[in-house]
Amino acid sequence: QVQLLESGGGLVQAGGSLRLSCAASGRTFSRYVMGWFRQAPGKEREFVAALRWSGGSTRYADSVKGRFTISRDNAKKTVYLQMNSLKPEDTAVYYCAAGWEYSSSHAGAYEYWGQGTQVTVSS
DSSP, X not given: OOEEEEEOOEEEETTOOEEEEEEEESTTGGGSEXXXXXXXXXXXXXXXEEEETTTOOEXXXXXXXXXXXXXXXXXXXXXXXXXXXXXXXXXXXXXXXXXXXXXXXXXXXXXXXXXXXXXEXXX
16 A cells, blocks of 8 residues: 655746655555656646656656656655746646556556645746
8 A cells, every 4th residue: 555645736937846745655665656647627637757766767748858857765755746947738736646557658557646736837
């Protein structure tokens, strides 16, 4: 069992930055792939970034590549999503998730989810 708790969302102007945090707990969370997804009103939940907890490999959606960075702090059992150069189209609820398939961008590949945190980017 893995529990995930996101924090760090808020309101920011276009061009600004935010850092989201996802605190993980559970006995075997370090064996999982950690992902960030987002869902805007009326849209499907979409993949943002993924990280292998063991080894630290990362991958990103094309829409955020070069602007967002996913990272982890092993001691704090926390995964981060640093978001720079934010755009109004980045506005969404952002979810942290844990799964097994690093190469998959589908929400269905992730087993555990946090409650989500709202990110709003004003123009």
